[in-house]
Structure formats: C-alpha cells, structure tokens
Amino acid sequence: QQPVQSPQAVILREGEDAVINCSSSKALYSVHWYRQKHGEAPVFLMILLKGGEQMRHEKISASFNEKKQQSSLYLTASQLSYSGTYFCGADSGSGNTGKLIFGQGTTLQVKP
Amino acid sequence: DAMVIQNPRYQVTQFGKPVTLSCSQTLNHNVMYWYQQKSSQAPKLLFHYYDKDFNNEADTPDNFQSRRPNTSFCFLDIRSPGLGDAAMYLCATSRASGRAGGTQYFGPGTRLTVL
Numbered sequence: 001q002q003p004v005q006s007p008q009a010v011i012l013r014e015g016e017d018a019v020i021n022c023s024s025s026k027a028l029y030s031v032h033w034y035r036q037k038h039g040e041a042p043v044f045l046m047i048l049l050k051g052g053e054q055m056r057h058e059k060i061s062a063s064f065n066e067k068k069q070q071s072s073l074y075l076t077a078s079q080l081s082y083s084g085t086y087f088c089g090a091d092s093g094s095g096n097t098g099k100l101i102f103g104q105g106t107t108l109q110v111k112p
Numbered sequence: 113d114a115m116v117i118q119n120p121r122y123q124v125t126q127f128g129k130p131v132t133l134s135c136s137q138t139l140n141h142n143v144m145y146w147y148q149q150k151s152s153q154a155p156k157l158l159f160h161y162y163d164k165d166f167n168n169e170a171d172t173p174d175n176f177q178s179r180r181p182n183t184s185f186c187f188l189d190i191r192s193p194g195l196g197d198a199a200m201y202l203c204a205t206s207r208a209s210g211r212a213g214g215t216q217y218f219g220p221g222t223r224l225t226v227l
Binding site for chain 2 (some may be wrong): 002032040041042043044047087089097098099100101102103104105
C-alpha cells in the first residue's frame with residue numbers, strides 16, 4: 001500500500017517554511033525521506049525509526065508519529081536549493097530487507 | 113569514492129529487442145534494489161536482492177528479470193521491451209541487518225527509450 005503524501009505541490013518564497021506529510025495505512029518500522037531534483041537520482045535526507053527521536057538535516061527536520069503512522073517533514077527558512085520533489089519511503093519491517101514503498105511525491109518550488 | 117554506478121546512462125532500444133542494464137557498487141552493501149520511475153511518478157520497486165536471495169514484487173511483469181552474480185554487480189534484463197517500459201531505471205543499495213533497513217543509496221539511473 002503506497003503511503004499518501006500531502007500536499008502534492010508547494011510554491012514558496014525564499015525564507016518561508018513548509019510542511020510535507022506522509023501517511024501510511026500500514027504499521028511502519030521506519031520512514032525515509034528523499035529529495036530528487038529533475039533528471040537526477042533521489043538523495044537521502046533522513047530516516048525516522050519507530051521509537052526514535054526527531055531528526056534534523058541542516059534546516060530540515062522530520063518527525064514520526066507512530067500512533068498515526070504519519071511522518072512530517074519540516075522545511076524551515078527555505079532556500080532555492082530546496083527545490084525538487086520530496087518522497088517519503090515507508091518501511092514496514094517485513095522481510096528484514098529494508099525495502100521501501102515510496103509515496104507519490106511532493107513537488108516543492110522555491111522562488112527568489 | 114564509494115558509490116553506485118549504472119551503465120549505460122542512456123539506452124535506446126527497439127520494441128521487442130532485449131536489453132540489459134547494469135549496476136555496480138563499491139559500498140559492499142548486502143541489498144541491491146531495482147526501481148522503475150516514470151515521469152512525475154514515484155520510484156516503483158521491481159525487485160531486490162538480499163545477498164543472493166531474490167525478492168520479486170508481486171506486480172513486476174515477467175518481462176523483467178534480474179541477476180546478481182556477486183556482491184558488487186546486479187543486472188536488469190528486459191526480455192521484450194514494450195513502449196510502456198520506457199522509463200528511468202534506478203539501482204539502489206543498502207546495508208540491512210535485523211529489522212534495521214539501512215539508508216538506500218541510489219545510482220544516477222539509466223534512461224530507457226523504446227522506439
């Protein structure tokens with residue numbers, strides 16, 4: 001079951017904040033966040049583990065609500081370089097192989 | 113630098129003509145994945161190897177096959193490409209142990225065009 005991301009697209013001015021949500025109907029062991037720029041491979045941002053702490057990568061942070069099976073990505077004081085498509089990857093922990101099912105993506109555009 | 117390498121970066125093939133995409137890694141990771149990504153869509157997992165154990169996704173067409181001859185290399189074979197198989201194919205690796213799915217590191221991808 002593919003996790004659902006919201007919103008589908010966001011347009012920001014430099015310096016503004018944004019929140020991207022990722023919800024799963026299945027119990028999750030971990031949530032991974034990636035950013036992909038056009039024509040490039042996805043790049044890892046951070047991983048949220050069940051029972052783990054909120055994570056931070058530069059001015060980007062994320063949380064994982066186990067009760068709701070929802071993760072949120074917080075982009076603070078956005079920069080032009082934050083533009084791209086953000087994917088959450090859900091790991092249900094089955095099979096112990098770490099395979100991820102990705103959400104449909106949220107496209108973020110940061111304008112000067 | 114340790115990395116994930118995919119060759120070729122661009123592949124053009126004809127309808128029905130078999131094609132092989134390759135992926136190699138210097139990370140010594142035990143898990144290798146193949147994803148298909150179509151324009152404006154999420155990467156879709158086709159299959160993955162945990163060491164030598166092959167794991168196929170239920171909805172991966174039989175037209176797609178994979179081989180992993182050793183830890184470092186993994187191949188994606190498309191036996192009879194159709195127009196619908198045109199996409200970016202991404203290889204990724206991770207070090208998974210126990211229930212901890214490790215960070216996935218992606219290669220640059222191979223863009224497949226089917227004429």
